[in-house]
Amino acid sequence: MSNPxxxxIDNTTFRVxxxxxxxxxxxxxxDGKYRYHADGTSNERDHITQxxxxxDFRNICPSDLPNGISINIQYPKSEFRHxxxxxxxxxxxxxxxxxVLCFDYVDWHLPINLHNFAERYRDALLHLVDGATQSNIDQSEPGLFVTCSISVxxxxxYLSTYRKAVSQILATYRKCLEDIYKQPLSKESKPIRADDNTGAKWWFRYVIVPILGSGAVAAIAAGLIALAR
Known part of the structure; x- marks a missing residue:
């Protein structure tokens, strides 16, 4: 007879x-629910954590697990780096x-505040990930954690559920990014032409024009004369 x-095995050991x-x-x-807690990592360079x-759960369904169990896997293999x-x-x-997805402030370079993006992303996950029951944002010193809970x-x-969920979570992330770049510029913000950022146009726009009519013009003229000598 094959093994399940x-x-x-006992209160501190199980076989998967x-x-x-x-x-x-x-x-x-x-939390009034979980008696068995296991922690592991998929980082094969880690020689301390199991x-x-x-x-490992490719052939395991919810009916195979006992009630009251919580298994946490750090750095699971995924096509989505977050x-x-x-x-x-x-x-x-x-x-x-x-x-759980992690977004670090130091790596965030998109044209939207990370907190604002995380809120949009959280809301989108609930609508676009099959079986999603809850999504939350938790703040840490280096960045934000976005969690997505999926009913199995x-x-x-569990492996099939994980692969499908990660694929949809990644697709949702890409959609949120696409929506950011689709947003039109507001009336108040006008695009700046590249040739306006340097040279004489820059000086006239940002230095000379703002001070025309003031006594500073004379001072600038005197300074230019002194440099010319």
């Missing part, structure tokens, strides 16, 4: 596929996949 795809994973046991349950991958965490949870016979259908494995 998931097996809770061929991988043995250490976990923590909480009594009473954390390794765990979303593809994905930092994937968390699998199950409680009360309901399972969800939570995907009972007869669907």
């Amino acid at each position: 795809v998931f097996e809770l 596929g061929e991988r043995i994973v250490s976990c923590h046991f909480s009594d009473p349950p954390f 390794h765990l991958f979303v593809h 994905v930092n965490f994937a968390e699998i949870k199950k409680a009360n016979d309901q399972s969800e996949l939570i995907i 259908v009972p007869d669907t494995d």
Whole structure:
């Protein structure tokens, strides 16, 4: 008889596929729901944290997991570089996949405030990602975290759910960027021609014109005469 795809060996150990994973046991349950907590990383260069991958759950459905379990995977493999965490949870016979995206202030160079973009992105995720039940923004010192919680259908494995969700999350990100660049310029903001930014036009527009009619004109003229000598 073949081994089950998931097996809770004891309160601090479970097996997923061929991988043995250490976990923590909480009594009473954390948040009133979760007794078993496992943390892992998909960064194979990390030799301290135990390794765990979303593809380890390729044949595992919600019905295979016990209630009260929370599995957190850092740096899961993804086509979208902003994905930092994937968390699998199950409680009360309901399972969800939570995907966490990280946006650093230092890397943000788009023509919109990062907070404003994150709010638009959060709202769009709820409408464009299948099964999305919640999306939040959390602030940290280096940047923002945007989370998207997806309900996992009972007869669907977690790897398929993850791949579909990440694909839609990335597509939503691209759509939000596209919408930014589609916005017309406001009446107050006029585009500046490249040849207006340097040379004589720049001096007349930003230096000479603003001070015409003032006593500073005489001072500038005197300075130019002195330089010419």
